[in-house]
Amino acid sequence: MSAPFHILWLQSGGCGGCTMSLLCAEAPDLATTLAGAGIRILWHPTLSEETGAEAVALFARILAGEIPLDALCVEGALLRGPNGTGRFHILAGTDRPMLEWVRELAAVARHVVAVGTCAAYGGVTAAGVNPADACGLQYDGRRRGGALGVEFRARGGLPVVNVAGCPTHPNWVTETLMLLSAGLLAEPDLDVYGRPRFYADYLVHHGCPRNEYYEYKASAEKMSDLGCMMEHLGCLGTQAHADCNTRLWNGEGSCTRGGYACINCTAPEFEEPGHAFLDTPKIGGIPVGLPTDMPKAWFIALSSLAKAATPERLRRNATSDRVLTPPMVRDIKKR
Amino acid sequence: MSENTTRLVVGPFNRVEGDLEVRLDIADGAVRAAYVSSPLFRGFERILEGRDPRDALVIAPRICGICSVSQSHAAALALAELQGLAPTRNGRRATNLMVATENVADHLTHFHVFFMPDFARAAYAGRPWFGAVERGFKAARGHSVTRALATRASLLHVMGLLAGRWPHTLALQPGGVSRSADPRDQMRLLATLSAARAALEEHLFAGPLEEVEALSSVAELEAWAHGRGGDFALFLAIAADLGLDRLGRAYDRFLSYGAYPGDEGRLYRAGTFADGRPGPLQVEAITEDHSFARMEGREAPHAPFEGSTFPDAADETGYTWCKAPRLAGLPFETGALARQVVDGHPLARDLVAREGASVRARVVGRLLETARTLRVMAAWVRELEPAAPWCAQGELPAAGRAFGLTEAARGALGHWLVVEKGRIARYQIIAPTTWNFSPRDAAGVPGPLEAALVGAPVALGETTPVSVQHIVRAFDPCMVCTVH
Numbered sequence: 007m008s009a010p011f012h013i014l015w016l017q018s019g020g021c022g023g024c025t026m027s028l029l030c031a032e033a034p035d036l037a038t039t040l041a042g043a044g045i046r047i048l049w050h051p052t053l054s055e056e057t058g059a060e061a062v063a064l065f066a067r068i069l070a071g072e073i074p075l076d077a078l079c080v081e082g083a084l085l086r087g088p089n090g091t092g093r094f095h096i097l098a099g100t101d102r103p104m105l106e107w108v109r110e111l112a113a114v115a116r117h118v119v120a121v122g123t124c125a126a127y128g129g130v131t132a133a134g135v136n137p138a139d140a141c142g143l144q145y146d147g148r149r150r151g152g153a154l155g156v157e158f159r160a161r162g163g164l165p166v167v168n169v170a171g172c173p174t175h176p177n178w179v180t181e182t183l184m185l186l187s188a189g190l191l192a193e194p195d196l197d198v199y200g201r202p203r204f205y206a207d208y209l210v211h212h213g214c215p216r217n218e219y220y221e222y223k224a225s226a227e228k229m230s231d232l233g234c235m236m237e238h239l240g241c242l243g244t245q246a247h248a249d250c251n252t253r254l255w256n257g258e259g260s261c262t263r264g265g266y267a268c269i270n271c272t273a274p275e276f277e278e279p280g281h282a283f284l285d286t287p288k289i290g291g292i293p294v295g296l297p298t299d300m301p302k303a304w305f306i307a308l309s310s311l312a313k314a315a316t317p318e319r320l321r322r323n324a325t326s327d328r329v330l331t332p333p334m335v336r337d338i339k340k341r
Numbered sequence: 342m343s344e345n346t347t348r349l350v351v352g353p354f355n356r357v358e359g360d361l362e363v364r365l366d367i368a369d370g371a372v373r374a375a376y377v378s379s380p381l382f383r384g385f386e387r388i389l390e391g392r393d394p395r396d397a398l399v400i401a402p403r404i405c406g407i408c409s410v411s412q413s414h415a416a417a418l419a420l421a422e423l424q425g426l427a428p429t430r431n432g433r434r435a436t437n438l439m440v441a442t443e444n445v446a447d448h449l450t451h452f453h454v455f456f457m458p459d460f461a462r463a464a465y466a467g468r469p470w471f472g473a474v475e476r477g478f479k480a481a482r483g484h485s486v487t488r489a490l491a492t493r494a495s496l497l498h499v500m501g502l503l504a505g506r507w508p509h510t511l512a513l514q515p516g517g518v519s520r521s522a523d524p525r526d527q528m529r530l531l532a533t534l535s536a537a538r539a540a541l542e543e544h545l546f547a548g549p550l551e552e553v554e555a556l557s558s559v560a561e562l563e564a565w566a567h568g569r570g571g572d573f574a575l576f577l578a579i580a581a582d583l584g585l586d587r588l589g590r591a592y593d594r595f596l597s598y599g600a601y602p603g604d605e606g607r608l609y610r611a612g613t614f615a616d617g618r619p620g621p622l623q624v625e626a627i628t629e630d631h632s633f634a635r636m637e638g639r640e641a642p643h644a645p646f647e648g649s650t651f652p653d654a655a656d657e658t659g660y661t662w663c664k665a666p667r668l669a670g671l672p673f674e675t676g677a678l679a680r681q682v683v684d685g686h687p688l689a690r691d692l693v694a695r696e697g698a699s700v701r702a703r704v705v706g707r708l709l710e711t712a713r714t715l716r717v718m719a720a721w722v723r724e725l726e727p728a729a730p731w732c733a734q735g736e737l738p739a740a741g742r743a744f745g746l747t748e749a750a751r752g753a754l755g756h757w758l759v760v761e762k763g764r765i766a767r768y769q770i771i772a773p774t775t776w777n778f779s780p781r782d783a784a785g786v787p788g789p790l791e792a793a794l795v796g797a798p799v800a801l802g803e804t805t806p807v808s809v810q811h812i813v814r815a816f817d818p819c820m821v822c823t824v825h
Contacts, residue, residue: 017360021405021409025406026406026507029454030493055458056355057354057356058353058354058804060805088652094381095360095380095381096362097353098380134387137388137652172403229732229734230514230518230521256494256507258498259505259506262505265521267511269399269511277400328727
């Protein structure tokens with residue numbers, strides 16, 4: 007058997023939610039998935055036995071090159087504050103900022119993986135006044151740079167792989183690690199924001215069960231309504247890059263299936279939409295954020311046509327919290 | 342420090358949620374003083390300021406990936422209070438289901454993934470139970486660890502169905518929930534819950550949930566566990582062998598905001614329990630002291646509506662980013678044991694009467710609550726009324742203040758919200774581990790964990806004393822919530 011693919015997982019300015027989500031991996035579960043792919047966790051803050059001095063000793067051996075590091079996974083934003091010192095996050099027991107640890111470990115890693123939108127771009131930790139001066143590993147919001155800098159390449163040649171999402175789907179993470187370990191993830195497999203295209207080349211809109219409401223512009227007006235949430239409730243599913251509605255979460259879920267807007271959490275700066283998350287900003291009654299690759303005039307023309315043709319069934323159901331009128335059955339006697 | 346006192350800095354302290362460092366003064370083979378530090382500051386209260394109040398439902402859950410629903414619930418309650426909105430009955434029940442799902446999932450994660458693996462350390466290789474615990478609980482790969490993670494992942498399908506996903510849902514709203522459930526959904530939820538129940542009754546409790554819930558004293562618990570299989574009994578055998586009933590006692594003052602509101606009060610009562618007596622919850626007596634937090638505002642303790650979060654990196658007396666919450670000036674402990682003690686469960690009351698809030702009592706409290714909560718969740722599913730409304734609508738005022746109190750897995754969680762000109766002017770959060778892992782206050786009184794660690798035995802040459810690890814992890818700290 008070939009040598010195991012070693013990963014080290016560190017957490018910084020985030021919530022730990024990507025790990026909590028990762029532990030939801032099913033069929034097969036996380037341990038089975040990783041073992042089957044020959045992936046070995048050297049240390050993970052949630053899972054490993056080693057604590058305190060034992061963990062620090064392990065980091066030292068990795069830095070000394072005694073243990074090869076195939077992938078450094080970082081979860082959470084990197085904190086540069088206060089005043090550029092990074093001391094808003096000291097790695098406990100070491101009196102050194104996590105920012106320094108991450109830079110040193112990234113330099114010896116074959117691949118560097120940002121797990122979650124915080125580690126990728128800064129995310130919610132960088133929202134508002136950004137009190138901790140948070141940024142991503144290789145992005146500061148939409149701008150390239152971040153904690154490791156524009157020029158950074160891991161030893162294996164790739165820039166930081168951004169498994170963005172808030173949180174990440176468990177299988178976005180495991181599949182990225184498996185592809186890296188199999189040598190099947192190259193630069194063309196990453197999109198313009200460094201996200202693996204196997205999930206970022208899809209839109210949240212794909213497979214959304216509200217698609218029929220979208221087609222006829224039968225819109226939800228308030229939370230718990232069944233209609234399309236694009237017109238009034240802030241849904242960005244037509245623009246958000248992720249396969250949430252074809253892959254599904256925790257069994258049969260997704261945000262839009264849960265009855266609330268997609269807030270485009272795989273995108274840099276999703277945390278600052280410039281308006282309330284659950285509102286759709288409009289100009290002259292037309293939503294500002296339309297599908298990115300559709301001419302505006304066409305969208306408006308099609309929308310008004312669709313609205314005029316909306317079946318009564320959809321019009322009624324769109325503003326209800328359950329189906330009031332089911333789809334009609336074709337006259338069965340005519341078979 | 343006297344001459345024979347040595348200092349130990351323990352970190353990174355893993356198998357807790359988030360970042361933790363513990364500084365220990367050790368003399369004569371025991372901890373003499375402990376200083377607990379939260380070494381990560383993000384500033385969520387400041388991030389929330391200036392936003393549309395409804396944005397709290399997006400931002401606040403992202404404080405914490407393990408208590409995400411609880412954070413969401415506290416925010417939704419504060420927003421509901423602000424607009425004088427009562428959730429629909431369906432909304433309240435579905436919310437209870439979601440909060441309970443997260444709490445039970447977190448209890449399972451804590452026991453199997455965070456806490457028990459310490460007993461599978463090589464240091465315990467000579468103990469009679471070591472073989473069993475090594476097979477079951479070796480970190481990340483023991484069969485009980487992986488099996489519990491599978492049960493947890495399956496249980497969280499409740500969130501997939503009702504809330505779209507976990508963590509970080511927007512399904513909890515001030516007026517109820519964003520997704521209705523139909524009778525088919527009820528059947529699916531019942532299937533998910535009964536699978537979780539079957540798994541726990543087989544492997545964790547080795548007996549029906551009702552039997553666990555009916556235990557009314559330590560003597561009954563020990564008799565029930567005697568000769569029984571299952572991981573709960575295994576823990577009790579370890580606890581007896583290592584004297585975990587004599588380890589980790591703090592102040593024995595307990596706080597619970599009460600959990601799971603129903604038509605006739607809450608499933609778990611709100612209040613306090615101190616000096617052996619129950620007391621009412623006095624929210625207005627809650628303050629935060631910044632004396633040893635690296636925060637401005639050290640001159641006096643602050644009521645949360647007047648609180649602030651301005652980090653002071655130059656501060657040399659502060660040793661943590663965590664503030665020191667006090668109730669009527671005193672530190673209180675919160676969590677599953679506190680909830681069960683305040684609620685008056687006889688086993689929890691007997692445990693604290695006999696041994697105080699020991700390592701054993703905290704863990705038993707959590708497993709007792711797991712059994713109690715999981716049992717009622719199925720009843721809540723049956724009480725959902727598909728044809729009744731799910732989400733009430735309201736209108737936010739341009740100005741006002743309100744708070745929302747809930748119980749996360751780790752205990753009492755409160756959000757205090759002030760709105761001016763339609764925007765969040767102030768947002769203060771006191772999380773469960775802020776209470777439990779509080780630093781000292783102006784009077785020099787240590788927080789609950791700091792008190793609980795005093796007297797913990799330290800063997801010669803230990804760099805990360807295993808007794809300290811048991812005590813720390815028995816609290817099930819959530820450090821990302823602590824400072825936020």
